[in-house]
Amino acid sequence: MTVQALGGLKVLDLAWVVAGPAIGRSLADYGATVVRVESSKRIETARMMGPFPGGKTDPQRGALFDTCNAGKLGLTLNLASAEGRAVVMDLVRWADVLVESFAPGQMARWGLAPEVLREANPRLIGVSTSLMGQTGPFAAFAGYGNVGAAVSGYQAIVGREGEIPVGPFGPYTDYVGPRFGLVALLAALEHRRQTGEGCWLDISQAEAGIQFLGPEVAQGAATGAVVFPRGNRDDNAAPHGVFRCAGDDEWVAIVARDDGEWQRLAKLIGGEALAPELATLAGRKAAEDQVEALVEAWTLPQDAAAVEKMLQDQGVAAHKAATSADMVSDPQLVARGHFVRLPREIGGESVFDASRYRLSETPARYLRGAPHFGRDNTEVLRDLLGYDAGRIAELEESGVLQ
């Protein structure tokens, strides 16, 4: 049996949507036993978001849910019932790690406050991930992803210069938050390995998002400077943009990282692009509208993937703005095995992202896809908690396992 980095680690995953579940997904890839508890009556948001096979909305088959929850065991449970919470308490005593992403205070209202759980299991490492964190005057401020992106500064910095910003795609802090949450959790596991002590970690998705704005925070504090949306431009390069190509909604990103790259690009474009005043970054910055118009006039009749190839052959940084169709056939992602496919127990297949860390000796293993409702109820209750058949039947009959 090969070693699994996190083999033997037991995780109780009470999280929902993206930011919380993404943490447990990474643990499951490396051998942790992750029990994901959810309600099949109050269906969690990620299950409703798709994309779905054949475009048919089905909470059991959504790709977003699949990629956030692959490899976990699924237990359906009514947390609002006392019997349901008793099962959770048994899982707390079983677990090394608990991850939850309810609105701050919700766990306490269920009688599952951190102090209660830590008393039941002093070695437990708890992770609460929420929009604003568990403390502070706005701790209870809740909202969807657009709200997280607004309070963390991202809604203000995506858009065209001088216009009302568009904001980023989707709940941006949900992509950043779990990265910090996971590293904090792994550090806590190391701390426990050395000291035997558990802990409870409070992760604020808004604060995690701001970690990715560190330079702008430093600059703003020193000078009062504020970042405004600037289309796709950047101080360090010109052109630095996304250009329309032939076809419907096809685009290519092109960055001339230095004057040499611009020279090679300008040779392909020809004509005015070869003007000596555009030979330097300062010259191109002074005429950026013109530079971008020249580039786009050149890309417009061409195929985006062909432009990417032509420029990369010249060592110029370029890539098609990948659509989902481009990604599934991208030779690089194919070669790296990025899209993992496993049969789904209720028919069809589950598709999810491979682990974002490729470990040479103890690689990720994908033993099962994300659970359909209640898929692993028996395995969890009988094998992990040691409930007998009678107890399980009783829970079943009283509607707790829904």
Place this chain on the structure above:
Amino acid sequence: MSGWLAGFRALDLTDERGLLAGQMLAKLGMDVIQIEPPAGSRARQVAPRDEHGGSYVWSAYAAGKRGITLDIGAPEGRELLLRLVESADFLFESEAPGRLATLGLDQATLRARNPRLIHVSITPFGSDGPKRDYADAELVLWASGGPLHPSRDVAGPPLRISVPQAYLHGAADGAAGALIAHFARVQTGRGQHVDISVQQSVTQATLGSHFAAAVGHADYSYLPKAPSTRGGAGRKPLDLSGSGARTRRSKWVVRDGLVEMHLGIGPAAGGRTNVLFEWMAEHGAVPEAMRAWDWVTIPQRILADEITEDDIDEARDHVARFLAQFTKAEVQREAFARKLMLAPVNDIGDLLASEQLAARGFFVTVDEGGSPRTLPGAFASGAEGMFAPPCGAPALGEHNDAVYGELLGLGDDERARLAARGVI
């Protein structure tokens, strides 16, 4: 020595594309030694920069580390690196794939010196595959991994975030991958290679939309639709942004900037709009004809032709006029009290002035070569002693004496000789 990862050491050869990985671990107390070429890291030149030319990128993402200089391309430099590797637990690098091997620092050589070493490579497309040697840029990687294409409104090209993000996703994954590999090492005593592809890292930032073709969702579109007043027509419009509100229609101009709010209708979101209109009514800001509107049932009433699109636009105008009289902070307080899903569109100044972030002690001010730098601090709260006290980014070669002297035992003369030869 404090912080939960005190006692571990990392060598960090990364430039701006990977600095964050080591920094996350340095914050947790790890001894992270940033190794720069004698002329200084490329990252020291990256905008935004201060009036003396100092890079805020360096300030932000090299903070908490020690700094030494070393020419790893010189034979003596290579040997010094290998000696440092003997005492290290982790090595982070963001060199082009294959470059370390050409310097005689391939994985086998590194591991031969220290079988416990965990070697983390953060590269644009990963360390193998047909695009491994592609020229990279932040925008280009954002384009390659999916998040660029859907980020837009109906007009114009896909839009990046106006602050570089792609490499940060990869670097943060590097930190996590390193620690996961550490738990394998705890069991086996052996290190391994951790291979990060930024392209794959940023696939996390599409809200699953990059799976549409893979699962066969043919008409999956993330372009904003006309506001979903046709929602009652049998097919519920997909809420593809995770919020239903990522376009400029969700931005409202207030006295000192913008606030973000989706004017929701229908059973899922209409209730909150009713609450908004109650607040407006208290200020006499709702015209007679709209007082009886129930935003939960608006979709049906539109379908029944009782209410028109123009009426909705008029309602939006009333909302816009009402909100325009307040500041962001005023609106946020009221929205919070009334549980509206409305948030200030914070800019950097708002973040620095935030009552919430101040109450949590989020920002820290460190000393960087005599200048104060204010930076994001700890990334988790609630546990005593988890993080090391924050400190600023190192000056060029600031810790050469400490590292080469104390760690490798090189005497003053030897260090002077290496410096004279441009090795350190």
